[in-house]
Amino acid sequence: MNVLDKRIFETYAGLEGQQLLEPILRDFPGRAAVVSSFGAESAVLLHMVAEVDKATPVIFLDTGKHFWETLSYRSKLVDRLGLTGVRIITPDEADLAAADPDGTLHQSHADRCCHVRKTLPLQRALEGFDVTISGRKRYHGAARATLDFLSITDERLKVEPLAGFSALDIGAYMRSHNLPTHPLTEIGYFSIGCEPCTQAGGSSSDPRAGRWAGSNKSECGIHWTHNGQDIAGPSSAAH
Numbered sequence: 001m002n003v004l005d006k007r008i009f010e011t012y013a014g015l016e017g018q019q020l021l022e023p024i025l026r027d028f029p030g031r032a033a034v035v036s037s038f039g040a041e042s043a044v045l046l047h048m049v050a051e052v053d054k055a056t057p058v059i060f061l062d063t064g065k066h067f068w069e070t071l072s073y074r075s076k077l078v079d080r081l082g083l084t085g086v087r088i089i090t091p092d093e094a095d096l097a098a099a100d101p102d103g104t105l106h107q108s109h110a111d112r113c114c115h116v117r118k119t120l121p122l123q124r125a126l127e128g129f130d131v132t133i134s135g136r137k138r139y140h141g142a143a144r145a146t147l148d149f150l151s152i153t154d155e156r157l158k159v160e161p162l163a164g165f166s167a168l169d170i171g172a173y174m175r176s177h178n179l180p181t182h183p184l185t186e187i188g189y190f191s192i193g194c195e196p197c198t199q200a201g202g203s204s205s206d207p208r209a210g211r212w213a214g215s216n217k218s219e220c221g222i223h224w225t226h227n228g229q230d231i232a233g234p235s236s237a238a239h
Ligand code: SF4
Pocket: 063, 065, 106, 109, 110, 111, 113, 114, 115, 117, 118, 193, 194, 195, 196, 197, 220
């Protein structure tokens, strides 16, 4: 199936959660990759993925700035779920040497730091994939408030099976499947990214309040197009 064929939106219309994820993984074998931060709510999507195909490619961007708790949680979840397709992607050494030789770029130019440590490595990791799947939710607000379940970005089909999930839905799913929680959620972190740019805090109504707190930045840029525009909104294509 050609992911750029607008009829694709009719094919999956009205589906979400596992009901959307399952046919996507079935219909695009070897062409779909999940992008996961192994953060506060990542276990939900990863559990759904494991239920369909444990060998699904799962891309984790190891920026070199993660909390050790996140790296530990990643190992725990991978073991628990039996995921065999996890790919740990790191920034290019030459890019880091040129742009962030002392590792402090996040203090002066956070967008540039995200570009080198996240966006560029992800672009390289996604070469060869036609479909990307992530676990963003509308309830996280800001640019995510209008997320579509399906959109086309940079000639790839972007799938957001959890777009309609609430904080209550996430909690209920975690409990019903007895999924392990990220250790930092137990000390007040609602959303977890790189250590220098994440603070404890947030709430179920503003879970990303602890990300880049005190700045205007709210996204790292990996969900933007190559041209630096935010993702196409709901209705860049009918669905
Ligand atoms: S979240 Fe912070 S440390 Fe991580 S890549 Fe972005 S600016 Fe750099």
